[in-house]
Amino acid sequence: MEQGRDWTWFGIDISGKSLKEAERRHKTQQEDKKKQIQKIYLMETKADSDSTLFRSRLPQDLYFDFVSMQVMANLLFLLNKLLKICLKLTNQGIVLMTITDANVLVRKMSEFTIKDYEGNYVYSKNQYFSLKFKNLQFPKNKPFGYQYYFYLEDSVGFKEDNQIKYVPEYLIELQAFEQKAKEYTLEIIENLNFIDFFEKYKQKHSYLLKIMVKPPSDD
Incomplete structure (x- = not known):
């Protein structure tokens, strides 16, 4: 994250427990000056619902620098479309996806x-x-x-x-996904399975790993 810039975080999930965990981590890190997230918005939804309610809560002029989709991209491959990924993404914005192999x-x-x-x-x-x-x-x-x-x-x-x-x-067929991404000016900059990803980044993000394995107390 850029220093001196305020950030807003939006979370939407079908798991209420995941949202509570995200909120807990945010609260425990508010004292960390490296963390500049000023506002956090959480919303729980059903897996089979559309995103109309979530979109209605977003300011019309709000665009995202970073979008994280953890195992949600698997819901995209019903039809030959990727447009919604781009609708609220800034120029040079990044989408991080976790998908099944x-x-x-x-x-x-x-x-x-x-x-x-x-x-x-x-x-x-x-x-x-x-x-x-x-x-x-x-x-x-x-x-x-x-x-x-x-x-x-x-x-x-x-x-x-x-x-x-x-x-x-x-199922996400990777070759078809890459071709479709290019049509929407999206470029795949890294593609790693979980084991390779973990080995590559475990030292750089060891602090985050420790929080996930042993969360700080709420005291």
């Missing part, structure tokens, strides 16, 4: 899935995480609209009467 996901689904009573392919090794596909056919000439269903305890989806309520997501 489609190749790894498809391989695991092909090797380790079982069929449920409805004929869906389900991958689940524990009670906290589950994936479901209706079919495992992925034509290479149709990279958009590969829907699957995702559940992660306390974060994505929920359980009701011990039954999982999944959230629909879409």
Whole structure:
């Protein structure tokens, strides 16, 4: 962040716990002069809702220098569109995305899935995480609209009467994504899987890692 400049942070998430954690970190770092975030706005939404309510709360002249989309980009690949990413992004703005590795996901689904009573392919090794596909056919000439269903305890989806309520997501085919990004003057400046990303930046951002592993007390 540039020194001497005030910053405003907006957060939108389907997990209320994630928003509370973001607010807690902001409060614990307010005394740090390196942190210049003056205002923080949080909003919880349902996974299947549109963004009309969130957009209505944004000032019309507000644009973002940095947009972080943690596993939300997987909702973009229903249609051949990326326009909304650019609508509120400044010139030279940066978008940071965390996405599932489609190749790894498809391989695991092909090797380790079982069929449920409805004929869906389900991958689940524990009670906290589950994936479901209706079919495992992925034509290479149709990279958009590969829907699957995702559940992660306390974060994505929920359980009701011990039954999982999944959230629909879409596979991201990286080559198609790169081509579509260029159409909207977006350039991919770095593409790393999590292990490589962690190894590259763990020393530079060790302080943040310590906060995530052992959060400061609220006292």
